[in-house]
Amino acid sequence: MSEELAVLAVVVGGIWALLLWISIVVWVYRDIRERTRDSSLQILSAFVVLVFFPGFNLPGLALYLMLRPRESLEEAYARSLEEEALLRELGDEGTCPSCRKLIEKEFQFCPSCQTQVKDQCAKCERLLSFSWVACPTCGTARPGAAPPAAPSPTQTATGIEAQGDQEPLQTTAATQEVEAARSQH
Numbered sequence: 001m002s003e004e005l006a007v008l009a010v011v012v013g014g015i016w017a018l019l020l021w022i023s024i025v026v027w028v029y030r031d032i033r034e035r036t037r038d039s040s041l042q043i044l045s046a047f048v049v050l051v052f053f054p055g056f057n058l059p060g061l062a063l064y065l066m067l068r069p070r071e072s073l074e075e076a077y078a079r080s081l082e083e084e085a086l087l088r089e090l091g092d093e094g095t096c097p098s099c100r101k102l103i104e105k106e107f108q109f110c111p112s113c114q115t116q117v118k119d120q121c122a123k124c125e126r127l128l129s130f131s132w133v134a135c136p137t138c139g140t141a142r143p144g145a146a147p148p149a150a151p152s153p154t155q156t157a158t159g160i161e162a163q164g165d166q167e168p169l170q171t172t173a174a175t176q177e178v179e180a181a182r183s184q185h
């Protein structure tokens with residue numbers, strides 16, 4: 001009786017180990033197919049869990065879990081979409097600043113709302129970003145652009161001259177006040 005029980009235990013244990021072995025191989029094969037399209041890598045992964053300790057292949061499973069590609073294909077795809085969306089947000093070209101619809105690099109006007117999204121070089125007709133001061137192809141200054149740093153010295157020079165004219169007046173006024181204060185004492 002106890003012998004029969006022992007045999008039964010061995011049989012059940014054996015079947016359980018066999019099922020575990022098969023299910024691990026099946027699970028690994030399904031898992032690797034979600035992670036790579038490389039068929040040689042798929043076969044290698046299945047082989048690793050198939051061969052290691054037949055009947056009880058947990059070391060093979062552990063090895064597979066350590067070495068498998070971190071991302072599934074779906075995750076990688078979602079991440080690439082996210083990155084693309086982020087790049088579109090960051091670049092000044094990509095979306096219309098008015099209606100936020102997607103526009104292509106060579107568009108001068110938004111096809112959805114007619115907003116002008118690019119300027120055009122007066123000389124070579126290249127499309128220019130509104131943030132540019134000059135055309136990157138021919139160097140012509142963009143007419144609508146804010147003046148570059150060059151004219152600013154003359155402006156500050158005139159400012160200094162104006163201050164120079166005002167300063168004597170201010171000092172005389174100040175000295176007059178001081179003199180008035182002194183005379184009061």
Ligand SMILES: [Zn+2]
Binds near residue numbers: 098
């Ligand atoms: Zn638009």
Ligand SMILES: [Zn+2]
Binds near residue numbers: 125135136
């Ligand atoms: Zn140009």
